[in-house]
Amino acid sequence: MATTLPATDVVLVGVGLVGTMMGRELTRAGLKVVGLERGQPQFTVPDFQGPRMHDELRYSIRKALMQDNTREPITFRNRSSETALPIRRWESFLPGTGLGGAAVHWNGQTYRFQESDFRMRTLTEQRYGKKFMDADLQVQDWGVTAAEMEKHYDRFEYLLGVSGKAGNIGGRKVAGGNPFEDPRAREYPTPPMKEPYGSAMFRKAAASLGYHPFPQPSANLSQNYRNPEGMELRTCMFCGFCERYGCEHYAKASPQTVLLPVLMNDQRFTLRTGAQVLRINLSPDKKHATGVTYVDAAGSEFVQPASLVILGSFALNNVRMLLLSGIGTPYDPQSGKGTVGRNYAYQTTSAVQIFYNEKININPFMRSGASGTVIADFVSDNFDHGPHKFVGGAYVGEVMSHGRPIEFHPTPPGTPAWGAGWKHAVARYYNHAIALNIHGSSMAARQNYLDLDPTYKDAWGQPVLRMTFDFPDNDIRMSKYLTERTMAIARAMGGEQVVPGARQRPYTVTQYQTTHTTGGTVMGSDPSNSVVNPFLQSWNVPNLFVIGASNFPQNASYNPTDTVGALAYRASEAIVERYLKNAGPLVAT
Amino acid sequence: MGSQPGPANGQMRFFNPGEAAFVRAAVARLIPSDELPGAIEAGVDQFIDIQLGGAWGAGERLFRGGPWHPGSPSQGYQLPFTPAELFRNALRAIASDVELKGKGPFEHWHAKDQDAYLTELQKGTRDLGGVPSNVFFESLWGLTVEGFLCDPVYGGNRGMVSWKMIGFPGAYANYYHLIDQHGIAFTRAPMSLADNGRGEVMLHPDIPAQPMAKGQ
Numbered sequence: 182m183a184t185t186l187p188a189t190d191v192v193l194v195g196v197g198l199v200g201t202m203m204g205r206e207l208t209r210a211g212l213k214v215v216g217l218e219r220g221q222p223q224f225t226v227p228d229f230q231g232p233r234m235h236d237e238l239r240y241s242i243r244k245a246l247m248q249d250n251t252r253e254p255i256t257f258r259n260r261s262s263e264t265a266l267p268i269r270r271w272e273s274f275l276p277g278t279g280l281g282g283a284a285v286h287w288n289g290q291t292y293r294f295q296e297s298d299f300r301m302r303t304l305t306e307q308r309y310g311k312k313f314m315d316a317d318l319q320v321q322d323w324g325v326t327a328a329e330m331e332k333h334y335d336r337f338e339y340l341l342g343v344s345g346k347a348g349n350i351g352g353r354k355v356a357g358g359n360p361f362e363d364p365r366a367r368e369y370p371t372p373p374m375k376e377p378y379g380s381a382m383f384r385k386a387a388a389s390l391g392y393h394p395f396p397q398p399s400a401n402l403s404q405n406y407r408n409p410e411g412m413e414l415r416t417c418m419f420c421g422f423c424e425r426y427g428c429e430h431y432a433k434a435s436p437q438t439v440l441l442p443v444l445m446n447d448q449r450f451t452l453r454t455g456a457q458v459l460r461i462n463l464s465p466d467k468k469h470a471t472g473v474t475y476v477d478a479a480g481s482e483f484v485q486p487a488s489l490v491i492l493g494s495f496a497l498n499n500v501r502m503l504l505l506s507g508i509g510t511p512y513d514p515q516s517g518k519g520t521v522g523r524n525y526a527y528q529t530t531s532a533v534q535i536f537y538n539e540k541i542n543i544n545p546f547m548r549s550g551a552s553g554t555v556i557a558d559f560v561s562d563n564f565d566h567g568p569h570k571f572v573g574g575a576y577v578g579e580v581m582s583h584g585r586p587i588e589f590h591p592t593p594p595g596t597p598a599w600g601a602g603w604k605h606a607v608a609r610y611y612n613h614a615i616a617l618n619i620h621g622s623s624m625a626a627r628q629n630y631l632d633l634d635p636t637y638k639d640a641w642g643q644p645v646l647r648m649t650f651d652f653p654d655n656d657i658r659m660s661k662y663l664t665e666r667t668m669a670i671a672r673a674m675g676g677e678q679v680v681p682g683a684r685q686r687p688y689t690v691t692q693y694q695t696t697h698t699t700g701g702t703v704m705g706s707d708p709s710n711s712v713v714n715p716f717l718q719s720w721n722v723p724n725l726f727v728i729g730a731s732n733f734p735q736n737a738s739y740n741p742t743d744t745v746g747a748l749a750y751r752a753s754e755a756i757v758e759r760y761l762k763n764a765g766p767l768v769a770t
Numbered sequence: 771m772g773s774q775p776g777p778a779n780g781q782m783r784f785f786n787p788g789e790a791a792f793v794r795a796a797v798a799r800l801i802p803s804d805e806l807p808g809a810i811e812a813g814v815d816q817f818i819d820i821q822l823g824g825a826w827g828a829g830e831r832l833f834r835g836g837p838w839h840p841g842s843p844s845q846g847y848q849l850p851f852t853p854a855e856l857f858r859n860a861l862r863a864i865a866s867d868v869e870l871k872g873k874g875p876f877e878h879w880h881a882k883d884q885d886a887y888l889t890e891l892q893k894g895t896r897d898l899g900g901v902p903s904n905v906f907f908e909s910l911w912g913l914t915v916e917g918f919l920c921d922p923v924y925g926g927n928r929g930m931v932s933w934k935m936i937g938f939p940g941a942y943a944n945y946y947h948l949i950d951q952h953g954i955a956f957t958r959a960p961m962s963l964a965d966n967g968r969g970e971v972m973l974h975p976d977i978p979a980q981p982m983a984k985g986q
């Protein structure tokens with residue numbers, strides 16, 4: 182029997198990045214907030230301290246900070262004619278767990294999406310005609326514009342202290358920044374990070390070919406910084422243990438370093454860790470959320486009543502929580518009807534390797550998670566897609582984030598898979614190789630979606646999430662073109678050998694690509710093809726807000742988190758300024 | 771750098787003597803010792819033994835719920851075996867296979883024959899007690915690479931031989947002042963998690979170690 186707890190104003194499902202931000206904004210507005218986080222509490226001190234934290238086997242290979250897949254796996258198949266099977270070991274993507282969520286062990290690459298992303302369907306049809314996109318694509322507009330997003334991006338970047346160089350301040354182009362970005366109100370909070378060797382070589386080569394290199398915007402900071410919440414961040418030491426690790430130096434922006442201590446000092450906030458939310462409870466007419474049911478770490482079940490529910494449990498978990506709670510209509514790829522789980526997308530990445538002679542020391546271990554130099558010339562609609570017959574694009578750059586040797590020991594083609602030849606190649610090339618990264622968009626397609634698995638259950642006896650995904654033809658063509666363009670840059674970088682690696686089908690869960698899983702609770706202005714309105718409020722249950730990369734109608738070329746944070750601030754503003762005064766739908770249906 | 775003397779193997783926790791002998795001989799071929807150190811100097815066989823005898827061997831972070839289907843390669847590992855079970859079954863099948871060949875124990879074979887046998891395991895899918903041979907090979911190779919390149923606290927990469935070989939400085943890392951000295955030869959000896967010579971702990975004076983929620 183579940184114990185019913187005293188009611189609260191707001192319950193947060195998940196206390197990761199989104200949960201922390203929303204907790205802060207809503208306690209600030211005077212509300213009592215209960216944060217439910219399934220994982221452990223964890224803090225910079227003592228949990229992320231070196232030397233313990235610098236353990237590649239434990240954190241990168243055994244994935245110590247990730248969602249416990251022995252209790253909560255996800256099943257996967259490439260197409261709906263196959264039987265989905267559990268991902269028995271995480272590899273392709275790594276959902277986080279514990280206080281702070283995946284934003285503890287992210288890399289900090291912090292980019293804004295563009296107007297041509299937010300209004301992708303409209304602008305693509307305007308420029309290339311209605312028949313340009315492949316028939317299987319379900320690209321749609323977001324219901325927001327870059328101009329509307331600007332102040333929220335700005336606020337989020339100042340919270341994190343992002344290190345970068347503006348390319349367009351209020352419509353005025355600024356040398357050294359990204360010339361393709363939409364206007365921003367002001368400079369980045371901190372200047373760009375120092376540029377590593379390989380990135381400098383990339384910059385020179387890209388510029389010589391007429392492209393526009395700029396420093397990757399980084400949430401690992403170039404200098405000490407005090408954010409508007411009064412939190413002090415420190416300079417990044419380029420330790421090379423960033424993605425998959427907590428930062429020992431207070432240099433990586435994470436909930437712990439930018440906001441959590443402030444939230445936890447607020448009397449109106451209550452944190453419960455080890456609290457696994459099973460479902461959002463609804464009124465009999467299913468139009469109102471009454472709170473949530475969760476199980477604590479010792480196995481006892483509780484009902485937490487709340488007037489407002491904020492679902493910020495990471496993209497994939499958000500989708501599953503709606504499905505488990507019976508909120509909205511699950512997507513059916515056959516009929517095309519239903520919206521929950523629709524438009525699952527990912528990131529279409531590929532790489533080009535360059536091998537150098539032994540005089541060139543790359544020192545790959547001297548890196549930060551987000552140091553490096555990139556170009557946006559092939560991002561989004563920054564180039565003419567007419568001749569290429571695909572939509573979307575990629576940023577390309579030298580953004581290596583580490584030289585940890587179990588994960589990183591590049592060898593050129595022709596190297597034996599094992600034996601003396603392998604070992605000598607590893608010794609020869611470890612310090613003399615570069616990988617260029619091609620970080621491409623992922624278009625939502627009719628056949629790719631998320632739903633509940635009919636067979637496999639989690640440790641609480643609930644169906645697990647089922648993922649059906651393969652790269653659409655459009656994205657394979659994009660990857661091929663972008664990888665060819667990157668080859669040309671790589672050849673201008675003075676190596677001995679250049680090796681391409683365009684993305685191929687089938688998508689496989691056995692190789693890490695990114696944790697940029699998107700869609701499934703898509704935002705938009707039309708309830709027939711979206712789950713939440715442009716303020717991230719559920720169309721079905723107005724006292725529920727669903728926030729995360731699950732809101733993306735399709736995924737853009739850039740990493741998601743700047744946009745997740747900006748959308749969260751935008752939603753919080755709508756809640757505080759409008760919803761709290763008049764609790765009901767913020768957008769009429 | 772010359773290869774270091776082979777370690778006097780401690781007591782194995784997981785492998786029986788026959789298994790230990792095979793694994794030692796196999797990893798000695800997977801990463802042979804020559805003028806550069808190999809798996810034996812790095813203690814890879816002992817690393818694998820420790821891993822299989824501990825939580826990893828017992829299926830740490832491996833979802834083990836059924837039903838089981840072979841699946842497609844893009845769905846990844848789908849066998850019901852823990853790593854410990856996988857090794858045990860495969861090594862038992864390999865032992866009888868080796869015996870049938872009548873050429874004496876694997877560890878006494880010529881290197882060329884050992885390589886040919888390992889290649890057969892790698893490229894084939896022959897059933898080894900329920901484990902396709904290529905799956906066993908991949909598991910063995912994965913653990914071998916880990917044991918060669920991991921931090922020595924795990925019992926592999928003894929003396930940091932592989933890190934010295936490739937020039938990886940290890941667990942202690944602060945390159946703020948070096949990152950813009952492009953192409954410098956970095957020659958500091960590597961450091962392991964275990965040999966904290968500097969006693970450095972980054973403590974932030976303004977933030978309490980474990981902020982406690984003030985609410986209820």
Ligand SMILES: Cc1cc2nc3c(=O)[nH]c(=O)nc-3n(C[C@H](O)[C@H](O)[C@H](O)COP(=O)(O)OP(=O)(O)OC[C@H]3O[C@@H](n4cnc5c(N)ncnc54)[C@H](O)[C@@H]3O)c2cc1C
Pocket residue numbers: 194195196197198199200217218219220275276277278279280281282283284285286287288289290291292424425456457458459493494495496498551696697728729730740741742743745
């Ligand atoms: C290795 C890695 C590298 C990354 N690098 C980058 C990068 O460089 N740039 C970028 O833009 N993005 C990056 N990301 C993505 C980034 O981490 C996420 O976009 C961001 O953390 C999303 O915030 P969120 O609040 O939606 O989810 P999270 O921060 O993951 O928070 C969700 C929280 O909800 C909790 N939760 C889930 N289900 C339940 C439940 N049922 N009950 C209670 N609690 C629950 C989780 O435990 C978690 O703490 C990376 C991610 C990973 C894993």
